[in-house]
Amino acid sequence: MAPRRPPETPQTIARLLSAKEIVIACGPGGVGKTTTAAAVGAMAAAEHGGRVLVLTVDPARRLADALGLQGIGNKEVRIADEVFKRAGITPRGELWAAMLDTKQSWDDLIARHAPDQATREKILANPLYQNISARFVQSHDYIAMERLYEIHSEGDYDLIVVDTPPTRNALDFLDAPQRLADFFSSRLLRWLIAPYRSRLVNAATKPFYTVADRILGTQFLADISEFFILFQSMYDGFVTRSEAVTRLLSDRRTTFMVVSTLEATPLREAEFFSAELTARKLHLGAIVLNKVLPDYLRDSATARLAQRVADQAETLGEGLTDDPAIAARVLGEVAESFLHFGIVARREAEQQNELQGAPDILVTVPFFDDDIYDMEGLLRLGQQVWD
Amino acid sequence: MTTAPDLLQLKLVFVTGKGGVGKTTVAAALALLGAEHGKRVLTCEVDAKGDLAALFEAAPTGFVAREVAPGISSMSMDTEASLREYLKLQLRIPVVGRIGPLAKAFDFVATAAPGVREILTVGKLCYEVRERHYDLVVVDAPASGHIIGQLAAPQAINDLVKVGLIRTQTEWMLDILSDAQKTGLVAVTTPEEMPVNETLELTTRVREETTVRLSAVAVNRILPELFGQREEEVFEQLRQPAAESVLSERAGGPVAPVLEAARLAVTMRRTGAGHLQRLQAGLPPDLPVLLLPELFTRTHGLRTTRQMAQALGEELGH
Numbered sequence: 001m002a003p004r005r006p007p008e009t010p011q012t013i014a015r016l017l018s019a020k021e022i023v024i025a026c027g028p029g030g031v032g033k034t035t036t037a038a039a040v041g042a043m044a045a046a047e048h049g050g051r052v053l054v055l056t057v058d059p060a061r062r063l064a065d066a067l068g069l070q071g072i073g074n075k076e077v078r079i080a081d082e083v084f085k086r087a088g089i090t091p092r093g094e095l096w097a098a099m100l101d102t103k104q105s106w107d108d109l110i111a112r113h114a115p116d117q118a119t120r121e122k123i124l125a126n127p128l129y130q131n132i133s134a135r136f137v138q139s140h141d142y143i144a145m146e147r148l149y150e151i152h153s154e155g156d157y158d159l160i161v162v163d164t165p166p167t168r169n170a171l172d173f174l175d176a177p178q179r180l181a182d183f184f185s186s187r188l189l190r191w192l193i194a195p196y197r198s199r200l201v202n203a204a205t206k207p208f209y210t211v212a213d214r215i216l217g218t219q220f221l222a223d224i225s226e227f228f229i230l231f232q233s234m235y236d237g238f239v240t241r242s243e244a245v246t247r248l249l250s251d252r253r254t255t256f257m258v259v260s261t262l263e264a265t266p267l268r269e270a271e272f273f274s275a276e277l278t279a280r281k282l283h284l285g286a287i288v289l290n291k292v293l294p295d296y297l298r299d300s301a302t303a304r305l306a307q308r309v310a311d312q313a314e315t316l317g318e319g320l321t322d323d324p325a326i327a328a329r330v331l332g333e334v335a336e337s338f339l340h341f342g343i344v345a346r347r348e349a350e351q352q353n354e355l356q357g358a359p360d361i362l363v364t365v366p367f368f369d370d371d372i373y374d375m376e377g378l379l380r381l382g383q384q385v386w387d
Numbered sequence: 388m389t390t391a392p393d394l395l396q397l398k399l400v401f402v403t404g405k406g407g408v409g410k411t412t413v414a415a416a417l418a419l420l421g422a423e424h425g426k427r428v429l430t431c432e433v434d435a436k437g438d439l440a441a442l443f444e445a446a447p448t449g450f451v452a453r454e455v456a457p458g459i460s461s462m463s464m465d466t467e468a469s470l471r472e473y474l475k476l477q478l479r480i481p482v483v484g485r486i487g488p489l490a491k492a493f494d495f496v497a498t499a500a501p502g503v504r505e506i507l508t509v510g511k512l513c514y515e516v517r518e519r520h521y522d523l524v525v526v527d528a529p530a531s532g533h534i535i536g537q538l539a540a541p542q543a544i545n546d547l548v549k550v551g552l553i554r555t556q557t558e559w560m561l562d563i564l565s566d567a568q569k570t571g572l573v574a575v576t577t578p579e580e581m582p583v584n585e586t587l588e589l590t591t592r593v594r595e596e597t598t599v600r601l602s603a604v605a606v607n608r609i610l611p612e613l614f615g616q617r618e619e620e621v622f623e624q625l626r627q628p629a630a631e632s633v634l635s636e637r638a639g640g641p642v643a644p645v646l647e648a649a650r651l652a653v654t655m656r657r658t659g660a661g662h663l664q665r666l667q668a669g670l671p672p673d674l675p676v677l678l679l680p681e682l683f684t685r686t687h688g689l690r691t692t693r694q695m696a697q698a699l700g701e702e703l704g705h
Contacts, residue, residue, distance in 0.1 A: 028406050028407060029405055029406030029407060029530055030405045030406045030407035030408060030581065030582060031407065034581075127547060128547070223547070261407070263407060264686075264687060265406075265407055265411075265438065266406065266407045269406075294647075294648075294651070296644040296647070296648070297644075297648055299644065301640060302640070302641075302644050302645060304640075305638055305639070305640040305641075305642065305645060306645045308638050308639065308640075309634075309638050309642065309645060312637075312638070315637075316634060316637050316638060317625060317630075317634070320624065320625060320630040320633055320634065321621045321624040321625060321630070322621075322624070323617075323621055326617060326618055326621045327621050327624075327625065329618065330614065330618050330621050330622050330625065331625070333613045333614065333618070333649070334613070334622070334625075334645060334646060334648075334649040335645060337611075337613055337648060337649050337652045338644075338645045338648040338649065340683040341648055341651075341652060341683070342648075343683050343684070343685055344683060346685075347685050347686070367651070367655075369651070369654045369655070369658070370654075370658060371579075371580045371658065373580075
C-alpha cells in the first residue's frame, strides 16, 4: 500500500488525477459507473486542462444526446466547448469521448496483427471468429483493455478515463489479457491443431480427438483448427501485446476508481474488487459511493421527533391548513416515510463504516433528485467527487 | 400470439436484470411462491456468489442441490461439474482417465468454443426439467448483458455444429427453451433510467436473438405514493415557514428535516414514476408488468423473501 500522506494535505480525486494518465472506473453494474467516469472526465477537462478522453462502454442515451455524442463509436469525438458553456463553464482543456465497439475493435486488431491480406480475410470470414468477436463475453473485456492500450500508446491524451464493461465478474477484464496470452501458448491448443497440420495422430493423443470429434463434430473441429492455425501466425504479436496491456494496468501512471452504492450487494462486490486490486498490487486510488442518502435521516433525535409526529398526527396540524383531516393524514405519511428512509440510511451508514481496506480517498455523493442527463448534471456530480 | 402463461405454470423460469436491481430477491420470492403452491422447486444461482441461499438463510450451496427451505432445493452452477455429469449421463464416455486432467481440457474447450460454458449451464437446467425432477426450476440468471448469450447458446451451437453429439443434444434443449408454455424469462428492473433502458433493449434482443419467451417484467423497489394531489397541496401548506415553526413548537423539535425527507421521497417517487411510464410505453402491451414495492428492510433474509413472495403473489393474482 502507498504511504499515507500527512493529514494536512488531504488526498482528493483532483490531486489523484493530476498525477495519473489512466483512471479505470470499475465496480458492480447499476451504480452510476458510466456517469461517474464521465463526470470525472468532464471535471478534469474543465479544471486541469489538457486533452481528456472518456472511453465509455454504454452511456445512457439521453446523456450521450445531451453531450452531442449521438452515434459515436470507436473514433474519438470532441465534446464542443459550447456544451460546457451551456453549463456555465469555460473548460481549460478539451473533453473527448469514444465508445467501445467490440466487433470493430476486434477487426482492427486482426488487421494490425495479420501477416498478410489473405490471412486477414480468412480470419474475418471464419465462423468461429465471428462468433468470438461478436458474442463471446470475454472478448468484450479483452478488447476494452486492448483499446485502452492502443489509445494510450498513441499519446494523444493527457488523461484517459475508462468506464469498464459490466462484467460477469468484476475482475474479468483484468484477467482478460493474461488469459488470452495463456490461451495462445496452451499446449492443448497445439495438440488440437496438430492433426490438421500433419495428419499424424499418435497413440497418446488419439483418444482426445476421438472424444472431441464425437462431441463437437468434425466440421466444427475443422473450423476451430483453421481459426487457430491462422491465429498462430499472429501469436507473437498477440502475446506481446497482451503482456504490454497487463503491464500498463499495473503501471504507476494508472489508477483504479471503484464505484459503488451503499446497497448490500453492490457494496460487497466493490469490497471484493478493492481487496483484489490491492492483492494484485494494482493502484486502488479511490472509492466513490453514489446515491448516499442525506445524513439527517440517521439523526436519532429527528427520528424520535418523527415518531412523535406520527403519534400526534391527528392534532399537530390543527389550524395550519384548510383541511384538518387531510393534514392529519399527510403528517402521518410524512413521519412514516421519514422512519422508513431512516432504516435504509442507517443500514447504509453501517455498511460504509464496515468498509474494509478503504483507500486514501473515499468520496460519497449525495442522492440527486433527478437523473443526470446533461453537462450541468455531470459537473454537479463531478464537483461532489472532485475535492 | 397466445397470452402469457402464469409464471407458476412454467417449468423453467430465468430471472435476469441489471446488477443491483434485486434479481436474486425476485428469483427467491418466485421459488417460495411456487413452494407455497405445493410445487417441488429447484433454484439455481448461475453466478455463484451465495446470495440466493442467503435469502433463505441457508449456507451457500454447491452443484449438488440441497434443500434450503421446505419444498425448495437450491444449487449453484458449476460448468465443469456440469460437463462431468453430462459426459457421464449422456455420452457414456469413460472420459476422465483418457484425456488427462478434465479441468484443463475443459478450460481449453470452453475458451476455444464460445458457448460451451453457456450450453453446459442451460443444458443442466433443461435436463432437470426434462427428467421432471422438479415442477419448477427458477434460475437466478446472469445480468441482462449476458443472459442473451446464455439463452442463445443452444441455437448458436446448433448453427455452428452441423453434426455430432452436441448437435443432437442442442435439439431437445431448444424444444424446451422454445416452448412458451414451459420456459419463460422474467426481466427484473427498477424504476430508474439505466435499468429501464436496459430492460427495453433486452426485450428486443430476447425476441430477435433467442427462442425464449419473455414472460413478464418485474419492476422492483417501487416507492409508496405518499400523497395524492390534494394531500400534496396540504403538504405544501405545512411546509410554509410559519406553519413549519408552529409544527416544530408543537412537536418539540425542528420538523424541517422530517418534511424535507418527505419532499425527497415524493421527488424520488415522481422520478421513478416517469421511468416506469417510459418502460410501460416501450413494452409490448400484452406483456405483464409486475409492480413490486420497496421493502425498507434492514437486512435481506427470509423475512424479505417472504414479503417479496407475497407482493409477487398479489401481482400474479394468487
